[in-house]
Amino acid sequence: CTFNPALYDSPESAQSAFRKEFGDGKKRFVKFHNRFGKYHAADERFYAVIRANDELEVPMVVGVCGLLHDRNTPGAIDPAVYFFNLAQTMRNSNLIIMHGGGTRILQIAEMCRDLHHVFIDLSMTLSKYKETSVASDIRWLCHHYDRRIIWASDFPEVSILQALQDFDEVVGALAPERRANILGLNIAKLLDIAVP
Numbered sequence: 579c580t581f582n583p584a585l586y587d588s589p590e591s592a593q594s595a596f597r598k599e600f601g602d603g604k605k606r607f608v609k610f611h612n613r614f615g616k617y618h619a620a621d622e623r624f625y626a627v628i629r630a631n632d633e634l635e636v637p638m639v640v641g642v643c644g645l646l647h648d649r650n651t652p653g654a655i656d657p658a659v660y661f662f663n664l665a666q667t668m669r670n671s672n673l674i675i676m677h678g679g680g681t682r683i684l685q686i687a688e689m690c691r692d693l694h695h696v697f698i699d700l701s702m703t704l705s706k707y708k709e710t711s712v713a714s715d716i717r718w719l720c721h722h723y724d725r726r727i728i729w730a731s732d733f734p735e736v737s738i739l740q741a742l743q744d745f746d747e748v749v750g751a752l753a754p755e756r757r758a759n760i761l762g763l764n765i766a767k768l769l770d771i772a773v774p
Contacts, residue, residue, distance in 0.1 A: 579608045584617035589626030596627045609641040619646045637671040644679035657682045662689045665696045677702045684715035701730035705744045713748045720749045724756035
C-alpha cells in the first residue's frame with residue numbers, strides 16, 4: 579500500500595485518514611514516497627502519520643523512500659541523520675529504508691545498527707550501482723547484516739530476473755541461511771507471512 583500525507587491540509591486530518599485506512603488490525607506494508615507525493619521528507623503531516631501508525635494496535639510495516647532529493651526539494655537533508663532520527667521516533671513500528679538510502683547505504687546501516695526495528699532494502703541501488711564502490715558496501719552488508727537486509731527488484735524499473743542476477747553478481751557466495759534471510763525470510767517475518 580501507499581499513503582500520501584500531502585493530500586491532507588493538516589497533520590490531524592492526515593492522521594485521521596491514515597487511522598481510517600489502516601486501523602483495521604491487518605498488518606500491511608505501507609510505502610511513503612515524498613518525491614512522488616510532492617512533500618518534503620520532514621513534512622509535519624508525514625511525521626504525524628508516523629506517530630499515528632506507532633499508536634495503532636497493529637502498526638503497519640513502514641517503508642520510506644531513501645532517495646530524499648529531487649529538483650523540487652526545497653532544502654537538503656542528510657539521509658543518514660534523517661533515518662536515524664526518524665527511527666528513534668518509532669517505538670512499535672518497523673521501518674524499511676527503501677533503496678537503502680542510495681549511495682549512503684553503508685553509512686545509514688552503520689548509524690542504525692543498534693536500532694533493530696530498522697531494515698535496509700536493496701531495490702534499485704543494488705542494480706544501479708553494481709559497477710561502483712557501492713557494490714562493495716552492499717556485499718559487506720549482505721555478509722554481515724543479513725537479518726536486516728531485504729532484497730527487492732524495484733520492478734518495473736528493474737526486472738525481477740535482472741535484480742536476482744545483479745544480487746548474485748554483487749554479493750557472490752553467501753551462506754544459504756543468509757541468502758534465504760535476504761531473499762525473503764526477513765520480509766516474511768515482518769509481515770507475519772508463514773514460510774513453509
